[in-house]
Amino acid sequence: MVEVSAIRTERTLVFYVRDPGTGFRRETLSHAAVTNAPGPPAAHIEQRAELGMRPGGFGILLAQSVVDELIYSGRGNEVLLIKHTA
Numbered sequence: 001m002v003e004v005s006a007i008r009t010e011r012t013l014v015f016y017v018r019d020p021g022t023g024f025r026r027e028t029l030s031h032a033a034v035t036n037a038p039g040p041p042a043a044h045i046e047q048r049a050e051l052g053m054r055p056g057g058f059g060i061l062l063a064q065s066v067v068d069e070l071i072y073s074g075r076g077n078e079v080l081l082i083k084h085t086a
Contacts, residue, residue, distance in 0.1 A: 011086040018078045 003018040048054070064070055069082035 011084060013083040013085060015081040016078070017081070021077055022075075 071080040
């Protein structure tokens with residue numbers, strides 16, 4: 001079960017997401033769009049196919065484009081998403 005908390009202030013939206021799983025290290029996500037070199041956003045798709053993974057891998061890239069700050073825990077199973085509204 002994933003835990004999600006949200007806080008809204010006058011100038012900020014903060015979301016805290018915690019996954020009880022083992023977490024991840026960003027440098028090990030070669031199959032995710034966030035690790036693509038600048039250029040084609042779908043460069044990782046071929047690697048996902050080779051690994052037998054379903055299409056996807058855009059979650060972190062999408063989150064980064066929507067929020068102003070994305071802060072991961074050291075373990076990689078918790079994240080703060082911060083959006084400044086003013």
